[in-house]
Amino acid sequence: MARFDLNRSAEMEVFVRVVDLGGFTHAGRKLRLTPSGVSKLISRLEARLGTRLINRTTRKLTLTEEGQAFYQRAVRILAEMEEAEREAASGAAPRGRLTVNSNIPFGMLHVMPLIPRFLEQHPDVTLDLVLTDTLIDLMQERADVAIRAGPLRTSRLVARKLGTSRMAVVGAPNYLARFRTPKTPADLAEHRGIGWTFPRAIRGWPFKRGDRTEEAVPPPAARASDGEAARRLALGGVGLARLALFHIGPDIEAGRLVPVLQSYNPGDREDIHAVYVGHTAPLPARVRAFIDFLAEHVRVGDPALKRAGDGRWKLVG
Amino acid sequence: MARFDLNRSAEMEVFVRVVDLGGFTHAGRKLRLTPSGVSKLISRLEARLGTRLINRTTRKLTLTEEGQAFYQRAVRILAEMEEAEREAASGAAPRGRLTVNSNIPFGMLHVMPLIPRFLEQHPDVTLDLVLTDTLIDLMQERADVAIRAGPLRTSRLVARKLGTSRMAVVGAPNYLARFRTPKTPADLAEHRGIGWTFPRAIRGWPFKRGDRTEEAVPPPAARASDGEAARRLALGGVGLARLALFHIGPDIEAGRLVPVLQSYNPGDREDIHAVYVGHTAPLPARVRAFIDFLAEHVRVGDPALKRAGDGRWKLVG
DNA sequence: AATCATTTGTGACGTGAATTCAACATGGCC
DNA sequence: GGCCATGTTGAATTCACGTCACAAATGATT
Numbered sequence: 001m002a003r004f005d006l007n008r009s010a011e012m013e014v015f016v017r018v019v020d021l022g023g024f025t026h027a028g029r030k031l032r033l034t035p036s037g038v039s040k041l042i043s044r045l046e047a048r049l050g051t052r053l054i055n056r057t058t059r060k061l062t063l064t065e066e067g068q069a070f071y072q073r074a075v076r077i078l079a080e081m082e083e084a085e086r087e088a089a090s091g092a093a094p095r096g097r098l099t100v101n102s103n104i105p106f107g108m109l110h111v112m113p114l115i116p117r118f119l120e121q122h123p124d125v126t127l128d129l130v131l132t133d134t135l136i137d138l139m140q141e142r143a144d145v146a147i148r149a150g151p152l153r154t155s156r157l158v159a160r161k162l163g164t165s166r167m168a169v170v171g172a173p174n175y176l177a178r179f180r181t182p183k184t185p186a187d188l189a190e191h192r193g194i195g196w197t198f199p200r201a202i203r204g205w206p207f208k209r210g211d212r213t214e215e216a217v218p219p220p221a222a223r224a225s226d227g228e229a230a231r232r233l234a235l236g237g238v239g240l241a242r243l244a245l246f247h248i249g250p251d252i253e254a255g256r257l258v259p260v261l262q263s264y265n266p267g268d269r270e271d272i273h274a275v276y277v278g279h280t281a282p283l284p285a286r287v288r289a290f291i292d293f294l295a296e297h298v299r300v301g302d303p304a305l306k307r308a309g310d311g312r313w314k315l316v317g
Numbered sequence: 318m319a320r321f322d323l324n325r326s327a328e329m330e331v332f333v334r335v336v337d338l339g340g341f342t343h344a345g346r347k348l349r350l351t352p353s354g355v356s357k358l359i360s361r362l363e364a365r366l367g368t369r370l371i372n373r374t375t376r377k378l379t380l381t382e383e384g385q386a387f388y389q390r391a392v393r394i395l396a397e398m399e400e401a402e403r404e405a406a407s408g409a410a411p412r413g414r415l416t417v418n419s420n421i422p423f424g425m426l427h428v429m430p431l432i433p434r435f436l437e438q439h440p441d442v443t444l445d446l447v448l449t450d451t452l453i454d455l456m457q458e459r460a461d462v463a464i465r466a467g468p469l470r471t472s473r474l475v476a477r478k479l480g481t482s483r484m485a486v487v488g489a490p491n492y493l494a495r496f497r498t499p500k501t502p503a504d505l506a507e508h509r510g511i512g513w514t515f516p517r518a519i520r521g522w523p524f525k526r527g528d529r530t531e532e533a534v535p536p537p538a539a540r541a542s543d544g545e546a547a548r549r550l551a552l553g554g555v556g557l558a559r560l561a562l563f564h565i566g567p568d569i570e571a572g573r574l575v576p577v578l579q580s581y582n583p584g585d586r587e588d589i590h591a592v593y594v595g596h597t598a599p600l601p602a603r604v605r606a607f608i609d610f611l612a613e614h615v616r617v618g619d620p621a622l623k624r625a626g627d628g629r630w631k632l633v634g
Numbered sequence: 635a636a637t638c639a640t641t642t643g644t645g646a647c648g649t650g651a652a653t654t655c656a657a658c659a660t661g662g663c664c
Numbered sequence: 665g666g667c668c669a670t671g672t673t674g675a676a677t678t679c680a681c682g683t684c685a686c687a688a689a690t691g692a693t694t
Contacts, residue, residue, distance in 0.1 A: 007324040007652095008398055025670060037653055039672060043598060044652095049402060050409040052598040055455075058661050058670040062459060064601055065413045066405045073401035077394060081325060084390035085366060088383045092367040096382045139372050139379040280643070281360060281369040284381055324681095342641060354682050356643060361681095375641040375690045597672075 009081060011045040012074040014038060015053065019071050022061055094286040095124035101138075102147040105227040105247040106165075106272060107131045110298055111147065118293050125286045133226035134198040138277055144287045147294075149244065150270045151201040159273040160291055163300030165244040167268040169205060170257040175237040181260055182240075185209070185216040192239035193218030197225045205242045207264040244270065246300055249315045259305055259313060272300065326398060328362045329391040331355060332370065336388050339378055411603040412441035418455075419464040422544040422564040423482075423589060424448045427615055428464065435610050442603045450543035451515040455594055461604045464611075466561065467587045468518040476590040477608055480617030482561040484585040486522060487574040492554040498577055499557075502526070502533040509556035510535030514542045522559045524581040561587065563617055566632045576622055576630060589617065 017027040024038040031038070046052050053067035063071060102111050107129065119127060130143065138146055138157065152159055171179075179191055185207040195217075204215030221239045224230035231248055234241040235256055251257040274291050276283070303315035334344040341355040348355070363369050370384035380388060419428050424446065436444060447460070455463055455474065469476050488496075496508055502524040512534075521532030538556045541547035548565055551558040552573055568574040591608050593600070620632035 007326060008402070009324065009326040012398075023670075034654060035671065036655085036673080040652080043672090046598040049406040050599055051405060051601050053405065054598070055594050056597070056671070058659085058672095060457070060661090062457075064461075066601060070401055070405040073397065073404070077397050077401060080390065080394050080397070081329075084387055084394060085325070087390070088368060088370065088387040089366040090383075139374065139377055142379060144381075277372050280373070281363040281371070282367055284368050284383060340641075351683060352642065353644080353684080357682075360643085373642070375643095375688085377690090 006048065009078075011041060012078055014041050015045060016071065016074050016078060018042065018054070018061070019063065019067075024056075092285050093124075094122045094289040096284070096286055097126050097128060098145075098286045098290055099128045099130070099141075099143045100145045100147070100290065101130045101132060101136055101141060101143040103133045103149055103227060104131045105231075105244055106147055106149060108228070109246060110300060111294070114293070114297050117297075118290065121293075122286065122289060125289075131226075133196075138275070144276065144284070145290060146275045147272065148275055149272045152273060152275065157275050158278050159275045160295055162272045162274055162294055162298045164269045164271050164302060165246050165300055166302060166304070167242055167265070167270055168245055168248065168252070168259045168305065169240055169242045169261055169265070170234060170248060170252065170259050171240045172235055172237040172256065173258055175234075175239065176258055176260070178237075181258075183261075185214065185261060185264055188216050188218040188240070191218035192221035194230050194233050194239045194241040195220035195223045196230075197223045205265070206268055207261065208267075209264075242268075245303060245305070245315070249303065252305070252313045253315060255312060262305060266304075269302075323365065326395070328358060329395055331358050332362060333388060333391050333395060335359065335371070335378070336380065336384075341373075409602050410441070411439040411606040413601070413603055414443050414445060415462075415603045415607055416445040416447065416458070416460045417462050417464070417607065418447045418449060418453055418458060418460040420450045420466055420544060421448045422548075422561055423464055423466060423617075425545070426563060427617060428611070431610070431614050434614070435607065438610075439603065439606060442606075448543075450513075455592070461593065461601070462607060463592045464589065465592055466589045469590060469592065474592050474594055476592050477612055479589045479591055479611055479615045481586045481588050481619055482563050482617055483619060483621070484559055484582070484587055485562055485565065485569070485576045485622065486557055486559045486578055486582070487551060487565060487569065487576050488557045489552055489554040489573065490575055492551075492556060493575055493577070495554075498575075500578075502531065502578060502581055505533050505535040505557070508535040509538035511547050511550045511556050511558040512537035512540045513547075514540045522582070523585055524578065525584075526581075559585075562620060562622070562632065566620065569622070569630050570632060572629060579622060583621075586619075 014027065014031060014033070017031055018024055018038060021027045021030060024042070025035045027033075028035045028038045033041075042054060046054075049066070049070075051066050052064050053070055055062045055064060100111070108131065111129065115127060115129065119125065130141070136143065136146060147162065149165065171181075175192075182188055182191060185205075188205075202215065204217035206213045207216055208214075218240055222233050224233055224241075227243060227247060230241045231243060231251070233239070234243070234248075235251065240260065245252075248257055252259060274294055276287060276291065306314050306316050308314050331344065331348060331350070334348055335341055335355060338344045338347060341359070342352045344350075345352045345355045350358075359371060363371075366383070366387075368383050369381050370387055372379040372381060417428070425448065428446065432444060432446065436442065447458070453460065453463060464479065466482065488498075492509075499505055499508060502522075505522075519532070521534035523530045524533055525531075535557055539550050541550055544560060544564060547558045548560060548568070550556070551560070551565075552568065557577065562569075565574055569576060591611055593604060593608065623631050623633050625631050
């Protein structure tokens with residue numbers, strides 16, 4: 001059923017056009033409407049308002065007093081509608097405030113370096129970059145995009161893969177000296193781990209055992225709210241942590257952190273995604289532009305760990 | 318052909334309702350629309366603007382930046398539309414400037430006395446009373462109502478009869494002394510008349526000859542632009558004039574003007590009408606109110622002329 | 635984890651309101 | 665008085681819009 005039988009905006013538009021052009025036929029031509037269409041529309045408007053707006057003969061149109069007042073208001077209102085829609089539609093060109101939420105390691109190391117170039121390319125965009133590792137509700141946080149590592153929870157969110165990062169379980173030398181380096185995943189039960197204060201999609205750490213992947217995790221001695229905090233804890237010798245190679249690569253090369261159980265999880269990786277809220281409606285252009293920009297420019301080096309002759313680890317590739 | 322398929326005002330209204338009530342379903346209930354209807358409408362709007370206005374899950378709605386701006390503007394625009402229509406529709410209660418055009422004799426003697434009461438009853442109406450006897454174009458003069466005596470030219474104008482006035486052909490005593498009182502209409506050819514500067518629907522003066530009505534008119538010695546001017550000319554002895562009894566009754570009773578040829582036109586009358594511009598669209602309330610007021614209160618006395626015993630004329634009835 | 639209640643999204647469909655078409659009135663101009 | 669342009673009216677037509685039924689998703693509840 002047609003509930004909205006009155007299009008006030010169309011009525012106003014036609015009315016204004018009629019007044020401007022001084023005739024139903026002229027207005028009709030401009031509006032691609034037949035004269036009779038115009039006539040009925042105006043009559044409808046007048047009937048609804050309960051008063052006459054235009055005195056008309058076949059030759060002349062004159063506005064009643066109501067008509068004049070209504071005309072002036074209508075012109076203003078139409079202009080404002082136009083502007084409102086134009087401004088809203090300007091979301092079709094990248095501009096406005098873009099809110100990005102990223103996990104801390106990736107944000108620090110891979111997103112922030114790109115920001116200057118992005119802002120340079122889109123001067124009308126201002127950017128709010130929030131770094132958190134906790135799970136967030138995109139809508140509640142009013143974030144346009146979130147960048148997350150690891151498996152995604154199913155939802156109506158759309159994820160665009162930005163890259164992959166190898167993971168490594170590491171410990172500080174002084175920690176390993178105290179607790180002995182684990183030889184098998186089962187040894188982890190005797191170790192101390194660094195966990196997370198927020199729930200992750202996977203509980204433990206994946207290790208390969210033949211063809212199968214098993215999860216194991218040392219009992220947590222501490223929990224960190226983000227990857228950087230976890231790294232610091234690991235550096236401090238609190239326990240073992242599973243972190244991204246792009247994050248702790250330098251620490252490994254410098255010998256501040258030592259990979260363990262490498263042979264059990266050589267292919268342990270986590271995908272990194274930009275996540276946003278789906279295609280039920282067109283995406284604001286600034287969001288689209290940012291995601292495209294990330295997908296194009298983010299290069300997560302995916303180095304492998306090799307043990308050098310002197311026993312030290314190197315990142316190669 | 319291109320139809321008016323977009324109803325921007327409705328879209329705005331639905332959008333605002335959704336934001337206010339915080340949900341498609343709630344808004345739908347208020348607007349007597351199904352949730353899916355609301356969903357489609359919003360999607361349509363977003364598609365047209367090319368950007369998303371509302372981030373939505375089944376549980377929460379959040380406005381995008383564009384959505385917030387659009388919401389604020391939309392609220393204002395809707396309010397202004399409301400006000401524009403309300404003000405225009407307030408033509409449904411009598412108010413505003415009412416322009417009335419009346420011929421001079423009737424206007425002076427019968428309309429003006431009623432004005433104070435009318436304005437008292439309708440305090441929001443201001444009145445422009447223009448007195449002219451010349452034919453006017455209602456629309457060109459931007460007049461709402463015209464009051465005219467005599468036959469009307471056919472047009473799309475609507476006429477409402479206000480009354481009837483007996484007419485009389487009169488001359489001043491000094492004129493009649495010089496030219497002799499006419500005994501038959503044919504005698505008028507030897508007389509001098511007072512005509513009009515503007516064309517009238519009937520050319521001459523109607524006289525009964527048996528069952529038939531003939532027209533006759535004395536050659537004009539002067540033309541007047543209005544009835545009052547004609548009366549003055551007649552009083553001055555310029556010639557014969559055909560004037561309304563309500564106009565010159567006092568002159569006749571006082572002997573300043575003398576009726577002639579009374580036996581040939583005892584029923585000579587002219588109807589007096591209020592004329593306005595037809596029912597293609599509703600009439601502004603002030604116009605309707607004024608016409609109704611006139612029709613109710615105007616009482617054109619329709620006296621007959623009687624010759625008293627002393628030879629003087631009296632108005633009776 | 636699993637169920638339930640609630641809400642939004644999608645495709646097919648039918649309705650009816652709006653527009654067109656054709657014919658007629660009106661006004662101004664020569 | 666006839667011609668041309670314009671506005672109006674009634675009936676036929678059509679196409680956008682909302683409904684319907686169903687699917688998917690979300691958050692609360694146990």
